[in-house]
Amino acid sequence: MRRALVSDIHGNLIALQHVLEDIQSQHVDEIFCLGDVIGYGPSPRECVDHVRQFQLCILGNHDQAALFDPEGFSSTAERAIFWTRKQLELNTDDEDAAKERWRFLAELPRTHQVDEFLFVHGSARNPINEYIFPEDVYNRRKIEKVFSLIPRYCFQGHTHVPGVFTEDFEFLTLTQLDNVYSLGDQKIMVNVGSVGQPRDGDSRSCYVILDDQQRTVEFRRIAYPIAETANQIYAIDELDNFLGDRLHNGT
Secondary structure, three states, rough: EEEEOOOOOOHHHHHHHHHHHHHOOOOOOOEOOOOOOOOOOOHHHHHHHHHHHOEOOOHHHHHHHOOOOOOOOOOOHHHHHHHHHHHHHOOOOOOHHHHHHHHHOOOOOEEEEEEOOEEOOOOOOOOOOOOOOHHHHHHHHHHHHHHHHOHHHHHEEOOOOOOOEEEEOEEEEEEHHHOOOOOOOEEEEEEOOOOOOOOOOOOOOEEEEEEEEOOOOEEEEEEHHHHHHHHHHHHOOOOOOHHHHHHHHOO
């Protein structure tokens, strides 16, 4: 089984389209999304419509905030969520399509497990909201507790920083891995990065191909015309220009 794992699309349709083009060339069997389909970006409806065709999508904190109310969000993120909610409520195409988008978001699971593989948005301990940052490897108690809840392999997003956390308190970057990690007996957490808003200093979209038979995790970086998405953001008053600016430098 070859699965493409995407996360944190954040309403960036142009980035998603380029990632999907690459996925089509990789002979994958399934596409899983690990949450945050919406929020920040200019095309929430279109991104939801694409992800509805995937085999799985996990609930992210921005997806949840659009359904209910944003809590603990920055003012920039909060304004983006309220604008996103408005776009999802608009019947610019037809009322049934709008209802189906809301139903899709409302029914998203918090976690999904296939054998030894656990899929979440945040962490095994708090699937929607907990951040696991690279520097958390120095917080032994936190890492030990989260790893105790992992069957063997956990795949997540949320921080937008791709890489592999090991049980012996290491965070392996894509440069260290040369973009490929071989699965062994050791428990790991894999952050698959972000399609729509990378934050590891590389502005290209990031996603993962998980190959069960080869026992490999491959990180793939996909360039897309960032200026097109940024310009769409700049044209929307409710979306802070910062959300377009940060796409260019990947932070």
